Amino acid sequence: xxxxxxxxxxxxxxxxxxxxxxxxxxxxxxxxxxxxxxxxxxxxxxxxxxxxxxxxxxxxxxxxxxxxxxxxxxxxxxxxxxxxxxxxxxxxxxxxxxxxxxxxxxxxxxxxxxxxxxxxxxxxxxxxxxxxxxxxxxxxxxxxxxxxxxxxxxxxxxxxxxxxxxxxxxxxxxxxxxxxxxxxxxxxxxxxxxxxxxxxxxxxxxxxxxxxxx
Amino acid sequence: xxxxxxxxxxxxxxxxxxxxxxxxxxxxxxxxxxxxxxxxxxxxxxxxxxxxxxxxxxxxxxxxxxxxxxxxxxxxxxxxxxxxxxxxxxxxxxxxxxxxxxxxxxxxxxxxxxxxxxxxxxxxxxxxxxxxxxxxxxxxxxxxxxxxxxxxxxxxxxxxxxxxxxxxxxxxxxxxxxxxxxxxxxxxxxxxxxxxxxxxxxxxxxxxxxxxxx
DNA sequence: CGTCCGTCCGACCGTTCGGTAGATTCGCCC
DNA sequence: GGGCGAATCTACCGAACGGTCGGACGGACG
Numbered sequence: 001x002x003x004x005x006x007x008x009x010x011x012x013x014x015x016x017x018x019x020x021x022x023x024x025x026x027x028x029x030x031x032x033x034x035x036x037x038x039x040x041x042x043x044x045x046x047x048x049x050x051x052x053x054x055x056x057x058x059x060x061x062x063x064x065x066x067x068x069x070x071x072x073x074x075x076x077x078x079x080x081x082x083x084x085x086x087x088x089x090x091x092x093x094x095x096x097x098x099x100x101x102x103x104x105x106x107x108x109x110x111x112x113x114x115x116x117x118x119x120x121x122x123x124x125x126x127x128x129x130x131x132x133x134x135x136x137x138x139x140x141x142x143x144x145x146x147x148x149x150x151x152x153x154x155x156x157x158x159x160x161x162x163x164x165x166x167x168x169x170x171x172x173x174x175x176x177x178x179x180x181x182x183x184x185x186x187x188x189x190x191x192x193x194x195x196x197x198x199x200x201x202x203x204x205x206x207x208x209x210x211x212x213x214x
Numbered sequence: 215x216x217x218x219x220x221x222x223x224x225x226x227x228x229x230x231x232x233x234x235x236x237x238x239x240x241x242x243x244x245x246x247x248x249x250x251x252x253x254x255x256x257x258x259x260x261x262x263x264x265x266x267x268x269x270x271x272x273x274x275x276x277x278x279x280x281x282x283x284x285x286x287x288x289x290x291x292x293x294x295x296x297x298x299x300x301x302x303x304x305x306x307x308x309x310x311x312x313x314x315x316x317x318x319x320x321x322x323x324x325x326x327x328x329x330x331x332x333x334x335x336x337x338x339x340x341x342x343x344x345x346x347x348x349x350x351x352x353x354x355x356x357x358x359x360x361x362x363x364x365x366x367x368x369x370x371x372x373x374x375x376x377x378x379x380x381x382x383x384x385x386x387x388x389x390x391x392x393x394x395x396x397x398x399x400x401x402x403x404x405x406x407x408x409x410x411x412x413x414x415x416x417x418x419x420x421x422x423x424x425x426x427x428x
Numbered sequence: 429c430g431t432c433c434g435t436c437c438g439a440c441c442g443t444t445c446g447g448t449a450g451a452t453t454c455g456c457c458c
Numbered sequence: 459g460g461g462c463g464a465a466t467c468t469a470c471c472g473a474a475c476g477g478t479c480g481g482a483c484g485g486a487c488g
Contacts, residue, residue, distance in 0.1 A: 009465080023326060027241035031446065043448080044466050052446065104325055110380035111318055112237060121383055128384055150388045151404040157384070158376020159369040166324035167368045169335055170342055174364045190365040197411045223435080245476065255437050257478080266476065 010048045012038050018059050022101030026056055026113045056114060063102040064123045070095055071127060081138040088131065089156065089195055093188045096164050104165045128153055135199075144199040152198055156191060163187045224262045226252050232273050236315030240270055240327045270328060277316040278337045284309055285341060295352040302345065303370065303409055307402045310378045318379045342367055349413075358413040366412055370405060377401045 016037045020029045031052060035042040049055040074084065074091045096103045109121065128150070135149035164187075168175045176183035230251045234243045245266060249256040263269040288298065288305045310317045323335065342364070349363035378401075382389045390397035 025239050025241060025322075025325075025327060027239060028327070030444090032444090041467055042446090043468085046447065047465065107321070107325065107380060108239075110383040111239075111321060112383075113239060113242070124384055147407065148400075148404055150385055151401070152408075154377060154381045154385060154388070155373040155404070155408065158373045158380065160372075162372020162375065163365075163368060166321060166372065169324040169326075170338055170371075171364055171368060174368070186362075187365070190362055190369070193361065194366075194369065194408065194412055198408055244474085246474090256476090257438080258436050260477065261435065 009038070009040065009044075013040075013045060013048060013055070014059055014062065017055055018063070018101050018105065021056065021059055021108075022104040025108050029056075053114070060105060060109060063099065063105060064121070067095060067102070068123045068127050072130075075130060075134060081134070081141075081143050085135070085138075085195060085199065086192055089192050090188055092156075093160055093184070093191060096160050097184045097187075100164050103161050107161050107165055128157075138199075145201050147198050152195070156195060159194070160187070160191060163191075223252070223254065223258075227254075227259060227262060227269070228273055228276065231269055232277070232315050232319065235270065235273055235322075236318040239322050243270075267328070274319060274323060277313065277319060278335070281309060281316070282337045282341050285345075289344060289348060295348070295355075295357050299349070299352075299409060299413065300406055303406050304402055306370075307374055307398070307405060310374050311398045311401075314378050317375050321375055321379055342371075352413075359415050361412050366409070370409060373408070374401070374405055377405075 013034065016034050017029065020034055020037075024030075029052070031045055032042045035045055045055070049058060071088065071091060074088050077084065077087070079087070106124070131153050132149040135144060135152065138144040139146055139149070163175070168177075174183075227248065230248050231243065234248055234251075238244075243266075245259055246256045249259055259269070263272060285302065285305060288302050291298065291301070293301070320338070345367050346363040349358060349366065352358040353360055353363070377389070382391075388397075389401075
């Protein structure tokens with residue numbers, strides 16, 4: 001059978017579009033180039049997506065959905081708050097490491113890359129407030145130190161995104177090449193430690209020992 | 215004298231281009247739109263800049279130079295390492311708060327927004343290693359806890375950039391409108407506290423008390 | 429007054445872009 | 459095998475883009 005639609009033309013288009021979108025942004029993405037890389041005629045793109053913007057939305061939504069699902073699983077899993085925070089950070093770092101392109105696109109989206117459309121990202125907002133709520137519950141239970149939960153989460157998101165998408169330009173020597181397992185672990189350890197230090201009490205009363213397993 | 219070049223047409227072009235570049239990115243910036251906003255004919259742009267890319271470089275370089283100068287002053291100033299770190303963070307936050315457009319452009323640049331040109335940003339690299347070196351000196355003197363200096367600086371840069379450029383989309387309620395003084399202070403205090411917690415020793419032997427003035 | 433120069437303008441050019449129209453191929457089901 | 463719809467093709471379109479050209483304006487200077 002193995003026709004040209006081996007894995008579904010639509011999905012191949014989405015893959016190529018994701019890469020192109022990550023590298024060049026919405027305005028830089030060229031439809032003829034995508035068609036070329038997929039091995040298809042440009043007009044055929046419009047059979048699957050009504051317009052360039054719809055294609056963009058499709059890529060964006062798919063990335064957001066998968067990210068939200070993955071992190072929701074961690075939040076809703078069993079475990080102490082302390083463990084869950086660590087797992088959450090690690091899952092997020094892994095996700096960004098596996099899909100740096102997706103992260104770039106989300107960063108660009110939040111920079112306002114797409115014309116005429118600022119809504120969306122509702123999933124991301126929901127996710128953010130879920131994590132923040134989880135943290136503040138831990139704070140009420142005196143498990144976490146009283147740092148601003150929203151600020152902490154936003155900061156971590158920005159930090160991790162920056163490590164994988166932008167930092168290679170600033171510190172190519174420090175960051176390995178994309179996907180380098182050693183540097184991923186280095187980043188993961190660093191972020192986990194920062195979060196730990198932000199959430200533990202200054203006198204090590206509670207958190208340090210339990211989170212020290214990192 | 216007050217000709218049409220009241221404040222220098224070239225500078226007005228740079229201003230408008232900076233705003234446009236921040237909002238739309240390199241590929242999204244349209245020369246005719248810039249000319250329109252400046253109140254000038256599109257052809258006149260080419261009298262001051264040979265090409266779109268040269269205009270972009272001019273905006274980029276100007277922003278980088280000023281940022282580097284400002285932070286260098288703080289690094290080279292008098293003061294204990296502890297105070298200087300806090301001043302450095304505050305100066306950086308202020309700089310981003312005053313020039314969010316510039317920060318957006320730098321973020322976009324590090325995302326690879328400009329065609330055919332990855333070098334540059336040498337100034338940023340120099341600045342980064344200068345700050346990292348400063349921190350590691352403090353660590354050798356046992357003033358700072360032994361956290362990875364490069365990772366810390368990169369993380370702070372990403373965090374702050376994210377707060378001002380991207381977070382408003384994710385948490386519009388949390389972040390005030392751009393330039394809101396209250397939220398700037400909130401962000402500043404948060405970042406300073408994160409850095410403090412990352413650099414202080416777990417047992418509060420040294421750093422906490424001295425930095426607690428924040 | 430003439431002319432020189434920095435500044436700016438109106439009109440235009442070649443290319444490329446996103447998008448459309450219509451024909452053709454291919455697999456499938458009756 | 460004949461009809462049908464999905465998928466893909468070739469060919470084309472209007473608009474918008476970055477960029478060029480030659481000239482008009484106006485002050486400075488001799």
